[in-house]
Amino acid sequence: xxxxxxxxxxxxxxxxxxxxxxxxxxxxxxxxxxxxxxxxxxxxxxxxxxxxxxxxxxxxxxxxxxxxxxxxxxxxxxxxxxxxxxxxxxxxxxxxxxxxxxxxxxxxxxxxxx
Amino acid sequence: xxxxxxxxxxxxxxxxxxxxxxxxxxxxxxxxxxxxxxxxxxxxxxxxxxxxxxxxxxxxxxxxxxxxxxxxxxxxxxxxxxxxxxxxxxxxxxxxxxxxxxxxxxxxxxxx
Numbered sequence: 001x002x003x004x005x006x007x008x009x010x011x012x013x014x015x016x017x018x019x020x021x022x023x024x025x026x027x028x029x030x031x032x033x034x035x036x037x038x039x040x041x042x043x044x045x046x047x048x049x050x051x052x053x054x055x056x057x058x059x060x061x062x063x064x065x066x067x068x069x070x071x072x073x074x075x076x077x078x079x080x081x082x083x084x085x086x087x088x089x090x091x092x093x094x095x096x097x098x099x100x101x102x103x104x105x106x107x108x109x110x111x112x113x114x
Numbered sequence: 115x116x117x118x119x120x121x122x123x124x125x126x127x128x129x130x131x132x133x134x135x136x137x138x139x140x141x142x143x144x145x146x147x148x149x150x151x152x153x154x155x156x157x158x159x160x161x162x163x164x165x166x167x168x169x170x171x172x173x174x175x176x177x178x179x180x181x182x183x184x185x186x187x188x189x190x191x192x193x194x195x196x197x198x199x200x201x202x203x204x205x206x207x208x209x210x211x212x213x214x215x216x217x218x219x220x221x222x223x224x225x226x
Contacts, residue, residue: 042216
């Protein structure tokens with residue numbers, strides 16, 4: 001079965017540094033998402049992306065965050081100046097259609113901000 | 115406030131028994147619900163979904179029940195196996211329909 005792949009699996013960074021998390025969605029999918037999960041908590045929606053623009057974002061997704069689809073296969077999440085509270089597991093997901101379609105999630109990138 | 119939540123944070127069942135995981139939602143306009151399973155160290159994995167025009171939907175060993183009157187959703191797993199041990203999340207689409215809101219999760223532990 002096709003899958004969403006994320007790199008790196010673990011990322012350690014210093015507070016204030018920029019990080020870029022990378023994702024390769026499933027090739028025929030049109031909608032892309034980033035979610036995060038702080039340890040022991042629920043999965044939280046960050047942003048959805050379709051047709052090269054953000055279709056919805058949550059309150060968490062502030063000006064420090066940005067997303068990009070730099071080519072036909074990658075989908076990235078950039079955190080410009082990381083904070084301690086950004087430490088979490090970040091999941092990329094993709095779907096054929098909107099949020100009312102089955103989302104396929106990657107295995108996540110564990111971000112640790114020191 | 116949180117619109118999707120779970121009644122119980124943990125559930126322990128014996129192998130072979132049936133499991134029932136419950137979820138409450140508060141948005142009466144929600145029209146699509148999904149159950150995801152998350153194993154340790156992995157991303158959420160789709161289990162089953164249901165639209166609001168249905169009361170029940172069955173999959174392989176899983177059944178989702180939707181009670182719109184009391185805004186309650188449940189996941190039933192028949193003949194629970196050790197491989198079913200995971201955290202289970204219910205989710206509903208956001209008002210825009212572009213994304214999902216997840217509940218807090220129930221940890222299911224299957225004992226031999």
